[in-house]
Amino acid sequence: MSTAAETTATPAPRAAGPKVALFATCFNDTMWPETLKATVRLLERLGCEVEFPMEQTCCGQMQTNTGYGKDAAPLVRRFVDVFDGYDAVVAPSGSCVGSVREQHATIAREVGDDALLDRVEETAPRTYELSEFLVDMLGVTDVGAYFPHRVTYHPTCHSLRMLHVGDKPLSLLRAVKGIDLVELPGAEECCGFGGTFAMKNADVSIAMGADKARQITSTDAEVVVMSDNSCLAHVGGLLSRHRSGVRRLHLAEILASTEEEQL
Amino acid sequence: MGMPAFPEAAEEALGKTQQRHNLHHATHTIRAKRAGVVGELDDWQALRTAGADAKDEALAHLADYLEQLEENLTANGATVHWARDAEEANRIVTALVKAKETDEVVKVKSMTTQEIELNEALREAGIDAWETDLAELIVQLGGDLPSHILVPAIHRNRSEIREIFLREMGQVGRAAPEDLTDDPARLAEAARLHLREKFLRAKVGISGANFAIADTGSLVVVESEGNGRMCLTLPETLISVVGIEKVLPSWDDLAPMLQLLPRSSTGERMNPYTSTWTGTHDGDGPQEVHVVLLDNGRTHVLGDSIGRQALRCIRCSACLNVCPVYERTGGHAYGSVYPGPIGAVLNPQLRGTASEVDKSLPYASTLCGACYEVCPVKINIPELLVKLRGAVADQERPSAESAAMAAAGWVLSDPRRLGAAQKAANSVGRLLGDRTIRTVPGMGAWTSARDVPTPPTESFRQWWARERGTQ
Numbered sequence: 008m009s010t011a012a013e014t015t016a017t018p019a020p021r022a023a024g025p026k027v028a029l030f031a032t033c034f035n036d037t038m039w040p041e042t043l044k045a046t047v048r049l050l051e052r053l054g055c056e057v058e059f060p061m062e063q064t065c066c067g068q069m070q071t072n073t074g075y076g077k078d079a080a081p082l083v084r085r086f087v088d089v090f091d092g093y094d095a096v097v098a099p100s101g102s103c104v105g106s107v108r109e110q111h112a113t114i115a116r117e118v119g120d121d122a123l124l125d126r127v128e129e130t131a132p133r134t135y136e137l138s139e140f141l142v143d144m145l146g147v148t149d150v151g152a153y154f155p156h157r158v159t160y161h162p163t164c165h166s167l168r169m170l171h172v173g174d175k176p177l178s179l180l181r182a183v184k185g186i187d188l189v190e191l192p193g194a195e196e197c198c199g200f201g202g203t204f205a206m207k208n209a210d211v212s213i214a215m216g217a218d219k220a221r222q223i224t225s226t227d228a229e230v231v232v233m234s235d236n237s238c239l240a241h242v243g244g245l246l247s248r249h250r251s252g253v254r255r256l257h258l259a260e261i262l263a264s265t266e267e268e269q270l
Numbered sequence: 271m272g273m274p275a276f277p278e279a280a281e282e283a284l285g286k287t288q289q290r291h292n293l294h295h296a297t298h299t300i301r302a303k304r305a306g307v308v309g310e311l312d313d314w315q316a317l318r319t320a321g322a323d324a325k326d327e328a329l330a331h332l333a334d335y336l337e338q339l340e341e342n343l344t345a346n347g348a349t350v351h352w353a354r355d356a357e358e359a360n361r362i363v364t365a366l367v368k369a370k371e372t373d374e375v376v377k378v379k380s381m382t383t384q385e386i387e388l389n390e391a392l393r394e395a396g397i398d399a400w401e402t403d404l405a406e407l408i409v410q411l412g413g414d415l416p417s418h419i420l421v422p423a424i425h426r427n428r429s430e431i432r433e434i435f436l437r438e439m440g441q442v443g444r445a446a447p448e449d450l451t452d453d454p455a456r457l458a459e460a461a462r463l464h465l466r467e468k469f470l471r472a473k474v475g476i477s478g479a480n481f482a483i484a485d486t487g488s489l490v491v492v493e494s495e496g497n498g499r500m501c502l503t504l505p506e507t508l509i510s511v512v513g514i515e516k517v518l519p520s521w522d523d524l525a526p527m528l529q530l531l532p533r534s535s536t537g538e539r540m541n542p543y544t545s546t547w548t549g550t551h552d553g554d555g556p557q558e559v560h561v562v563l564l565d566n567g568r569t570h571v572l573g574d575s576i577g578r579q580a581l582r583c584i585r586c587s588a589c590l591n592v593c594p595v596y597e598r599t600g601g602h603a604y605g606s607v608y609p610g611p612i613g614a615v616l617n618p619q620l621r622g623t624a625s626e627v628d629k630s631l632p633y634a635s636t637l638c639g640a641c642y643e644v645c646p647v648k649i650n651i652p653e654l655l656v657k658l659r660g661a662v663a664d665q666e667r668p669s670a671e672s673a674a675m676a677a678a679g680w681v682l683s684d685p686r687r688l689g690a691a692q693k694a695a696n697s698v699g700r701l702l703g704d705r706t707i708r709t710v711p712g713m714g715a716w717t718s719a720r721d722v723p724t725p726p727t728e729s730f731r732q733w734w735a736r737e738r739g740t741q
Contacts, residue, residue, distance in 0.1 A: 035730065036692065036731055037691070037692045037695055038726065040726050040729055059730075061731070061740050062685050064682045065682040072637060072656060073675065074661075075660070075675045077660075110656075113653075168640065168643055197636050200636065201635070201637055202636075202637070205716060208634060212636075216719075240723050244720030244722060245721075247706060248720055
């Protein structure tokens with residue numbers, strides 16, 4: 008941590024940062040607007056010009072992963088239409104970005120649309136999960152955040168194994184002022200959400216989630232943080248049912264929190 | 271057939287606390303061991319690529335390599351048989367055993383013979399097939415089904431094994447000593463003595479093969495205990511049942527495999543026993559060698575450009591050991607000798623998706639990707655699962671699910687419709703305030719153990735429009 012960062016909680020905004028399109032993802036847009044507001048606040052604080060194209064909807068992950076890939080084709084078309092021409096598309100969701108980067112091309116191939124495939128191959132590599140964008144594109148790990156609480160982090164599977172974000176989220180968290188970051192035992196094991204898996208194989212999903220919840224409470228953390236609200240909703244739902252008192256927060260919300268504007 | 275679909279079988283398995291404990295312990299132990307020995311190698315990713323490439327080359331020109339294999343095996347004194355399916359393979363093997371005028375055979379642990387249910391077929395013909403692998407022996411004596419590719423008795427612990435040995439060994443051969451304890455060395459000794467008399471008596475041995483080398487006509491078995499080598503060398507006649515996908519082009523291709531397989535399967539740097547045999551040799555080993563080359567759905571899988579990669583599988587079981595779903599359900603829930611992630615993609619491809627269990631297997635995964643990451647021959651299991659889900663969904667159309675997906679697609683394909691749906695959620699949110707939602711009609715599976723997040727009173731879209739304008 009630099010001396011400057013210690014004295015000023017918020018780094019100076021860049022004069023002319025990149026123009027960023029926020030991909031809200033349908034789930035966050037509908038259920039977790041606070042995560043998106045935090046993402047906007049954070050990116051703007053770091054000097055980005057954030058736009059929210061109103062015509063956006065969904066990446067089609069639910070259809071694709073449940074076996075309705077062809078039904079996701081209109082959503083893929085909409086995605087490339089809406090996000091064409093931006094320097095970067097950023098979403099606070101590992102699994103939705105995973106869907107864009109790893110599955111949109113497969114869908115375009117499946118429906119035999121070569122023109123769509125070309126456009127996917129142009130848009131998909133410019134679509135980033137939040138921590139990737141911060142570390143790789145903006146080149147920052149200390150985003151000037153302040154969060155004086157005991158926190159544990161679960162790296163969601165699609166961030167970890169589809170996007171290979173590695174320890175980028177952790178390096179961002181480590182730089183947060185005041186944070187007491189504790190390691191989560193069995194962190195790399197899936198929480199059991201898995202989209203429609205949570206419904207189709209509810210018993211196994213709950214058994215996995217219960218183990219994850221137990222490991223989270225074993226750390227005595229006040230807050231569990233992830234970069235996917237879907238996994239958080241699943242694990243958070245279990246923690247809440249057991250009245251564990253552990254708070255669930257998205258990575259964006261912690262990174263957006265500052266001394267002036269505390270979460 | 272008649273097996274329950276995965277979710278029901280899994281629910282039952284989850285209730286077996288001892289089994290869950292055994293599985294958790296065993297999978298975590300072997301997982302850590304594998305990670306340790308894989309981590310020692312700088313060129314692991316290059317090895318994975320070499321392994322995948324060798325298998326892909328063999329699969330791309332399978333007919334040529336199989337002909338080469340047959341030619342070299344025959345030239346070396348073995349007899350090659352071709353079997354289209356399980357029934358044909360079982361008929362061939364049964365006839366070969368009967369011709370030797372014996373009513374028992376000793377077996378090397380083999381997934382292929384389990385896949386075709388050879389032991390059951392031999393039993394019907396009045397022939398006892400004795401499993402000689404320690405874990406397979408436990409499963410066989412216990413009247414049980416294997417639940418893991420490599421460690422078929424993984425669901426059993428030491429005291430259960432002791433009870434099985436005491437109860438069953440005397441029924442079929444040399445009894446276990448009455449003072450048998452659950453000390454692993456004592457259990458292994460009891461098995462050794464029980465098996466020894468079978469090895470020395472049997473006239474026919476039956477094996478599978480881990481690899482079949484086309485350019486030399488050699489078969490390869492890797493194992494840890496040496497029981498396999500006893501079966502491969504002592505009986506007068508050896509019958510090897512080999513899936514056609516086991517072929518490798520050349521002896522050189524074996525090198526990466528002998529590094530990839532033990533590290534991925536048992537977490538060892540090399541196998542304690544690697545046995546190879548090439549036809550017959552006067553006065554040394556079996557004097558009559560038969561090789562049954564089995565299709566049983568494999569050429570069908572080969573015809574699918576994406577599905578084909580499943581045939582690279584070298585049955586190491588790394589994907590089982592790392593799978594969080596397998597860890598909690600065990601192998602029986604998959605309704606096949608191929609459980610875990612590889613079973614979830616292999617069975618529906620080999621057997622088709624007509625039965626309830628085969629239809630449910632592609633969904634028996636969270637798509638967490640841990641299986642793909644550890645696979646030594648880079649089988650993209652999540653990609654295959656998604657593709658197979660597509661096949662199942664198409665086959666089931668029209669269904670309640672396809673209607674729901676179409677409806678969701680209709681809402682999600684238009685921002686105005688999505689906005690309208692969000693407003694409905696917002697009014698629920700306003701109605702509930704800070705209250706915790708514990709049950710929601712139609713969300714039984716979710717709400718049985720999880721609270722539901724309360725919808726916000728305003729979507730992000732609305733907030734942005736209010737704060738920043740619509741463009």
